Amino acid sequence: MAQLGKSLMDKMHAYWRAANYLSVGQIYLLDNPLLRQPLQREHIKPRLMGHWGTTPGLNFIYVHLNRVINARKQPMIYITGPGHGGPGLVANSWLEGSYSEIYPNVSQDYEGLRKLCKQFSFPGGIPSHVAPETPGSMHEGGELGYSVSHAYGAVFDNPELVAACVVGDGEAETGPLATSWHSNKFLNPLRDGVVLPILHLNGYKIANPTVLARLSTDELTKLFEGYGYKPHYVEIGKDPDDFAAIHRKMAATLDTVMDEIASIKARALREEKSGRPLSRPKWPMIILKTPKGWTGPKEIDGKKVEGYWRSHQVPFSDMTPGHIAALETWLKSYQPDELFTESGELRPDLAALAPRGELRMSANPHVHGLVSRDLKMPDFRDYAVAFDKPGNKVAEATRVMGKFLRDVMRDNMDAQNFRIFGPDETASNRWGDVLDASAKVWLADYKPEDETNDHLSTDGRVMEILSEHTCQGWLEGYLLTGRHGFFSCYEAFIHVIDSMFNQHAKWLKTTLDIPWRRPLPSLNYLLTSHVWRQDHNGFSHQDPGFLDHVVNKRAEVIRVYLPADANMLLVTTDHCLRSRHHVNVVVAGKQPALQYLTIDQAIKHCTKGVGIWDWASTDAGVEPDVVIACAGDVPTMEALAATDLLRQHFPDLKVRFVNVVDLMTLQPKSEHPHGLDDHEYESIFTTDKPVVFAFHGYPWLIHRLTYRRCGQENMHVRGYVEEGTTTTPFDMVVMNRVDRYTLAIDVIDRVEKLTRTGAHVRQAFEDKLIEHKSYIHTHGDDMPEIKNWAWPY
Known part of the structure; x- marks a missing residue:
């Protein structure tokens, strides 16, 4: 590509100023969006929220990526690791028109500008991060560390797509981000798209310097070469206001990087055609060094702001007359009268810099779920x-x-x-x-x-x-x-x-x-x-x-x-x-x-999510004495084995056996769409009979899900209670009191007629638990009657 010409560079710089202006406006302005009146306190939001420090860098990258998209007709998405730079991504989607297409009330005119600024971090408006409400977003960045893995996930099996992934230098300190750099060992240059990581080093987190920004260039280069990347550096010189130099450097670097990507793709195609093994490329990345809070106030109240951590969020929020004047000076430094028309639209020659249609990063269909297809499913x-x-x-x-x-x-x-x-x-x-x-x-x-x-x-x-x-x-x-x-x-x-x-x-x-x-x-x-x-x-x-x-x-x-x-x-x-x-x-x-349900039975049972297993129950046509319920594979086996023990010793006991496969059916229908209504729940679990429930997880979760149900006081749940070690499978359930003997004892203790007649059986079950412990300590395995148990009926 030819060197960036002065005319185009001047327009790109103006477009960047417009994005920065709108970003500051969103953080501060309630009204008077183009400063056509002297700025007053009533024009400023009562509560100031948002993050300025990363935003100008995000805007800078965005305008340069737009040039690449236009020049190469390259579909691209923008992953914003520093997701708290929300005002920048909202500003850019408004500038390129997609925001107003989706939200017609936030139109591309003066009234739309006023709404755009007011809604940001405002009740009834939009969040401050790159949230789902932001066109073109698929990575909020509210929690740091996942931008690179999200970007790679987006381009797997998307061979035409480039994911420009901005990684903040604070985010780069997280463990998940550090590991995700290795995703390049899993990217096929023929079958997949491309991730272009852009490590944005602005030097500071919320109140501290960042590690990577304090490494020497040599050390940083070795780090990323070790990860398997080819780093390209873009940084301002000694004068942070020498914008022409860094614009030219960024444009030239992006051209170089895109040419390298095309070369990697072409080499992979040649390797495939020749039958040679596909080699792993050294994918390019960009390391961009700019001041934090770039183009913002240099100092506030004699304290350093641009290029320092004080610019991370709202550079100043105490709206004294002096600060109001400083904000007005800051906003006017972007020369909004040169950027927007009398009616509040972006100047037409600047608006022409944005890509068209689905090439706009804020309108890419991949990140809005518009290209999704159902799976072809076997039976x-x-x-x-x-x-x-x-x-x-x-x-x-x-x-x-x-x-x-x-x-x-x-x-x-x-x-x-x-x-x-x-x-x-x-x-x-x-x-x-x-x-x-x-x-x-x-x-x-x-x-x-x-x-x-x-x-x-x-x-x-x-x-x-x-x-x-x-x-x-x-x-x-x-x-x-x-x-x-x-x-x-x-x-x-x-x-x-x-x-x-x-x-x-x-x-x-x-x-x-x-x-x-x-x-x-x-x-x-x-x-x-x-x-x-x-x-x-x-x-x-x-x-x-x-x-x-x-x-x-x-x-x-x-x-x-x-x-x-x-x-x-x-x-x-x-x-x-x-x-x-x-x-x-x-x-x-x-x-x-063990296997319990045929496929036809499983379809019916899973469709309902919960049900009585007739073949394991003895209460058909009569009122049960007890409900034995279960959820999970091992608890189901233990509950069935407990039912077997009870049938052997108390043949007249009426047991209803209930299995839960969809846990959310236990909640009322008013709280979960899968929940049973009260009539259905009570017909299964009863309102007055004891329920002994063997559960896969922590027992209090069942109580939490059913606390509003009639008969909750009859619910007795056994589950995992933080008891465990290296032992036998059956001993795990014994240690947590979810075993068949304990469940059977629970039934004896809760069915009134058994509390009077079941003492001998209860003692026999307790003896079995003692025998179990002695056996495993001697043999290192469970007793044969446990290991080989099957449903006998």
């Missing part, structure tokens, strides 16, 4: 486990699920619409059959022994890296741009991404009420290697508490499923992959376990 019934009677056949539920996912992968390979993600656990979690359809993607170096390993490929769509943060970020980026996926993880370690789940759930909740955004594919989790079968790894691997965290989120968004066998898991998996705009949490074991 899950074809993978069903067949058996003659319940509770006798053994199968590995997640292995059956893996066969189904294998064919989901295979059927969607051409559409490039589906990937699975996990931290080095695809095979461990019994999804190994998926590797028959697609290998694990890998573009780092290969060793000779890898040549016989057909599970590594430059063209794979199984994503593994030992970082739950990066897996989650990749998947979120993939989903936010309209594709589908599943994330498998050990149950205890899904907590690593608690806050990422939290942010995504908030995004989904907010976008439900934004009509111009389309429903996204659901975020699907399989949590396996769960608490009850982590007897070998011990206490550190035993924690079912993610469920408690999930149910805090809005009912419109979250779903929790606890299928007790393989056929229920098949039905649940099919449902999750077809759903949209939910977070689906599925908990299922990977170890050999």
Whole structure:
């Protein structure tokens, strides 16, 4: 590309001034948006909120990317790591027209300018971050560390797309961000798009210097070369007001970088045509060094502001007469009269700098859910486990699920619409059959022994890296741009991404009420290697508490499923992959376990979410003496075994056996769309009979979900109570009092007629628990009658 000409450079500089002006205006102005009257206190918001420090740098990058998009007709999205630079992204979407197209009341004129400024961080207006309400956004940045993984997730299977990803130097200090730089080892230059990282070093966080900004150029270069990037530097000289020099430098660097990207793509195509192995490129990145709060006040009250942490948020908020005058001087330094027409529109020759249509970064359809397609789905019934009677056949539920996912992968390979993600656990979690359809993607170096390993490929769509943060970020980026996926993880370690789940759930909740955004594919989790079968790894691997965290989120968004066998898991998996705009949490074991429902029974049961298992109950046609309920695979087995014990010793006892597969059915319908109404709930659980509930997670979650139900005082829940170690599988349930003997004792203690007649049986069950402890300490394994138990009826 030719050197940036003076005329174009002057217009770009003016466009940047306009974006900066509107950014400051959004933070401060309630009225008088073009300062056509002397600035008064009544023109300024009573409460000043927002972040200025990062914003001028974001605006600078934006205007230069627009030039590249126009020159090369390159579809591009803008990932804003410093998401608190919200006023800049709102300003740019207004300048290029997409904001007014989506929000006609915020028009491109004087009245629209007034509304644009007033609404920012204002009651009834918009948030201060790059929120879902901002056109072109798919990364809010309210929590730092995920911009790079989101960017890579967005470009996987999007070969024409470039994600310009701005990384703030404060964000660059986070662990998730540091790991995500390694995403370049998973990017196929032919099948995928491109991430252009732009590390924005402005030197300071909210009140401290940043680490990377204080490294020497040599050390910084070595760091990113070690990550596998080719860094290009853009920085101002000694005079921060020498704008012409840095504009030319930025334009030249972007041209160089885009030429390098085109060269990498062309080389990959030649390698493919020649049959040579696809080599991993050194992808370019830009390191941009500018002052924090660039173009803002140099000093306020004799204290340094530009180029210092004081510019991070609102540089001054005490609106004394002197500060009002300083704000007016600051705003007028952008010369708004030269930028906007009499009617308040951006000057036409400046407006012409913005790309057109879907090439505008604020109108790119990938980030609004507009290019999403449904998956082609095989029939899950074809993978069903067949058996003659319940509770006798053994199968590995997640292995059956893996066969189904294998064919989901295979059927969607051409559409490039589906990937699975996990931290080095695809095979461990019994999804190994998926590797028959697609290998694990890998573009780092290969060793000779890898040549016989057909599970590594430059063209794979199984994503593994030992970082739950990066897996989650990749998947979120993939989903936010309209594709589908599943994330498998050990149950205890899904907590690593608690806050990422939290942010995504908030995004989904907010976008439900934004009509111009389309429903996204659901975020699907399989949590396996769960608490009850982590007897070998011990206490550190035993924690079912993610469920408690999930149910805090809005009912419109979250779903929790606890299928007790393989056929229920098949039905649940099919449902999750077809759903949209939910977070689906599925908990299922990977170890050999008993199977209970045929596929037809599983369909009916999972559709209802909760139900009485007639074949395990003895109360048909009469009132039950007790309800034994359960949720989760191991608790279901223990509840059935307890029912068996009670039937042996108390044949006249009327037991109703209830299984819950959709946890949210326990809430009232008024609180969750899957909830049972009171009549349905009471017909299953009764209002006056004791309920002994064996639960997969922490017992108080069941009480929390059912606290408003009639008969709550009869609910007695057993679940995980933070007892665990390296022990036997049955000892894990014994330690937490969810075992069959304890459940049976609970029934004896709560059914009035058994409290008078069941003392001998109760003592026998207590003796069995003592015998169990003695046996495992001697033999290191569970008693045969426990290991080999099956439903006998």
